[in-house]
Amino acid sequence: MCGRFALTATPEVLVELLGLLKVEGFPARFNIAPTQPILVVIATERPEPGSNLPERKALLARWGFTPGWVKDPRSFPLLINARAETVADKAAFRGAMRHRRILVPASGFYEWHRPPRGSRGASQAYWIRPKEGGIVAFAGLMETWSSADGSEVDTAAILTTSANRAVSHVHDRMPVVIQPQDFTRWLDCRRQEPREVADLMVPAAEELFEAIPVSDRVNKVGNMGPELQEEVTPAAGAALETEDPSGDGCGQLSLF
Known part of the structure; x- marks a missing residue:
């Protein structure tokens, strides 16, 4: 799964990599963290001058996917991830997979290696980043949820797949990464049906990421500084703060 990530790139870097007009x-x-607004990239229907390709636009969406048929989001599970292997068949995601695929830019993501149940070992947080620096684009889905009073909220989920060898020693899942040469195909929901982009939903290349052990300060939503990504020496038996790093507990910014 992917329960925390970071985006520290400048708007100029995002514009260049993602082919945006502006950010x-x-x-x-x-x-x-989940329930917070995240930056996502969509393809609009208006083509750029002299091109038949759709324009890309950046906007904010709530991280926590809410299908349009949900009546009360507060009573619906928080869907921050969608499994690539089943996303085209699941009722919650089927429509978005066909019509509302997005990119989620990130500088990297956090994952936790948890000891076997019954073991006395402590969980260890990792900052998983591109070896060469820069940013990547996760595959995502978006849905606009409408309330009874007519207000609307854009919501999003990040697709995950089986972890590659660089990540599997930490966790068995990782976000799906879309390569720049495949951005247009992934975002083109008018001409590319889910089966035609299934080949993009695979583990990232082995050499893309490196996993850096970091302190358990990342477990707290209120900790938001660059020191979260500083490398530490894993300490066996180290105590962790008790907040669930993938939950939607107090302190997170909710758009509902």
């Missing part, structure tokens, strides 16, 4: 200024975010 509004925003602060570096070192500890993005």
Whole structure:
């Protein structure tokens, strides 16, 4: 799964990599958590001048996918991830997979290696980042949820797949990464049906990421500085703060 990630790139870097016309200024975010707004990229219907390709636009969406048929999001499970292997068949995601595929830019993500049940070992947090630096684009889905009073909220989930060898020693799942040469195909929901982009939903290349052990400060949503990504020596039996790093507990910014 992917329960925390970071985006610290400048707007200029995002514009260049993602082929955007512009991105509004925003602060570096070192500890993005579920229910918070995340930056996503969509393909609009209006083509760029002289091109038949759709224009790409960045917007904010709530991290926590809510299908349009849900009446009360507060009573619905928080869907922050969708499994690539089954996403095209699941009722919650089927429509979005066909019509509303997105990119989620990230500087990297956090994952936790948890000891076997019954073991006395402690969980260890890892910052998993591109070896060469820069940013990557996770595959995602978006849905606009409408309330009874007519208000709307854009919501999103990140697709996950089996972890590659660089990540599997930490966790058995990882986000799906879309390569720049495949951005247009992934976002083109008008011409590319889910079966035609299934080949993109695979583990990232072995050499893309490296896993850096970091302190358990990342477990707390309120900790948001660059020190979260500083490498530490894993300490066996180290105590962790008790907040669930993938939950939607107090302190997270909710758009509902």
